[in-house]
Amino acid sequence: MPDESASLIAKGKLSMDATAFRAFYEETSPPLFAYLLRASGERALAEDLLQDSYCRFLCAKLVPEDARHRRSYLFRIASNLMRDQWRNKKGKDEVPLSNSFPDTAIAAHDPDLNIQVQEALQQLKVRERQLLWLAYVEEASHKEIADSIGLRAASVRTLLFRARHKLAGIIGKNLRDLDPRMDV
Amino acid sequence: MNEQYCEKEQEVAAALAGGPRDAEILKHARECAVCSEVLLVREFLRDSSQLTTQEIENLPDATLVWRRAQGTALEKTLVRATLPIRAVRIVACAAGAFAAPSLVHQSRRLWPRLTEVWLPHISSTGRLWPSGSNELALLLAITGAIFLIGLSSWYMLLDA
Numbered sequence: 001m002p003d004e005s006a007s008l009i010a011k012g013k014l015s016m017d018a019t020a021f022r023a024f025y026e027e028t029s030p031p032l033f034a035y036l037l038r039a040s041g042e043r044a045l046a047e048d049l050l051q052d053s054y055c056r057f058l059c060a061k062l063v064p065e066d067a068r069h070r071r072s073y074l075f076r077i078a079s080n081l082m083r084d085q086w087r088n089k090k091g092k093d094e095v096p097l098s099n100s101f102p103d104t105a106i107a108a109h110d111p112d113l114n115i116q117v118q119e120a121l122q123q124l125k126v127r128e129r130q131l132l133w134l135a136y137v138e139e140a141s142h143k144e145i146a147d148s149i150g151l152r153a154a155s156v157r158t159l160l161f162r163a164r165h166k167l168a169g170i171i172g173k174n175l176r177d178l179d180p181r182m183d184v
Numbered sequence: 185m186n187e188q189y190c191e192k193e194q195e196v197a198a199a200l201a202g203g204p205r206d207a208e209i210l211k212h213a214r215e216c217a218v219c220s221e222v223l224l225v226r227e228f229l230r231d232s233s234q235l236t237t238q239e240i241e242n243l244p245d246a247t248l249v250w251r252r253a254q255g256t257a258l259e260k261t262l263v264r265a266t267l268p269i270r271a272v273r274i275v276a277c278a279a280g281a282f283a284a285p286s287l288v289h290q291s292r293r294l295w296p297r298l299t300e301v302w303l304p305h306i307s308s309t310g311r312l313w314p315s316g317s318n319e320l321a322l323l324l325a326i327t328g329a330i331f332l333i334g335l336s337s338w339y340m341l342l343d344a
Contacts (some may be wrong), residue, residue, distance in 0.1 A: 002206035014257055018250055026245040033243055034233050051249055059260060067220045117232040136226040136231045139201045157189065171228055 015063040025054065028071055032078055036122060036140070039129040040082055044156040049085065053078040075138060079130055083150065086126050120170045127162035135160055189314070190218035200226055277337045284330070291326070 015024065016024065036046035056077045057063065060143040064070045121129055130149055145160070146153040190196075196213045199206060200223065207249040299322070 004344050014253060018247075021250055021274050022246045025249065029231070029243050029246075030235050030240050033239070035233050038232060047244065051244055052251060054249045055253040055256050058250070058259050073293070117228070120228070121232075132225060132229060133233075136222075136229045139197070161189065164221055167228070171224060 014058045014110070015060055016058060021058065022072070025090060028074055029054075030136070035075065035080065035130075037080055037131050038117075039126060039133055040085070041121070045085065049078060049081050052081050056081070072140065072144050072148070075134065075140070079134075079148040080150070082126065082130070120167060123170050124163065124167060127159075128166065131160050131163050132167060135164075190216050192216070193219060193222055252256055273340050279331070279342050280337055281315070284334070287330075 013019075029050065031044060033050050036049045036053075037043060040046050040049065041105065053074060057074050060073075062075075065071050124132070131145060134145045134148060140148065142154050142156040142160075145151070146156050149156075151159065192212055194207055195206075196219045199209045199213075212344065213223050
């Protein structure tokens with residue numbers, strides 16, 4: 001009986017029913033995990049953040065009805081959790097996320113791409129990775145990015161430009177190193 | 185570093201995202217320094233956004249996440265439900281802490297009455313120790329009781 005009453009209490013408090021959640025999870029968990037893995041650089045951390053993000057999402061009182069906004073809301077939760085994690089690590093004088101990029105973090109299909117991605121992303125800050133990912137993989141608007149990362153919308157354009165320029169420089173350098181005749 | 189911005193940047197991004205692929209936009213994307221950078225970075229990141237089958241299979245099961253969320257929701261509900269109890273406990277402890285000095289002060293006035301009421305009773309029930317030490321025993325008992333009340337209040341506050 002206690003289990004039944006407990007599930008009844010909890011049932012009314014989640015923002016989705018089990019069937020709807022399963023469909024939403026199957027649709028959004030791979031891109032969310034890719035984002036968390038590439039931005040944080042740690043597999044175990046990305047897995048923890050993934051579960052925490054969905055827990056917070058389900059326990060939230062006001063979840064958007066629209067599918068795109070719902071997805072954006074989930075990414076915002078994940079970004080906030082990642083930022084909290086980064087701040088905690090920084091506060092404890094542990095290795096910052098941007099420097100803790102193990103070899104196992106990236107597992108792309110193409111081994112050459114694997115190395116390139118790993119090397120390139122390693123040289124970016126966590127926030128730069130978040131910005132670029134949200135802008136060019138998730139195709140979020142500047143306002144959505146600002147909401148997700150906790151920045152002003154006006155700052156996003158400038159920061160995005162800097163991050164993009166930095167990554168383009170790194171990619172260009174990597175390509176030139178691979179083939180000196182190449183002009184990027 | 186000079187910041188550059190192209191007005192067609194958003195159009196290029198939209199075209200790459202699966203929107204209408206206007207030939208003019210794509211030509212512009214290849215020629216414009218800003219847009220070609222967008223193109224390069226976007227393609228690079230998109231290639232790395234694909235997870236392997238193994239990675240997708242290793243993702244936690246939806247049921248597991250759902251149950252964990254249920255547990256979290258239940259925990260939150262319980263915290264909310266017991267909030268009045270915890271609030272009353274804290275108020276009681278605070279009131280006790282404020283009232284303690286006043287109680288000690290008042291007990292000085294009550295002390296002669298207490299000894300009048302209790303001492304003859306204690307003395308008549310049995311003389312386990314010399315009658316002169318009864319007053320001291322009573323004082324010790326009251327002090328002990330106050331100390332224990334304080335200790336239990338502190339424990340309750342810790343628990344809250």
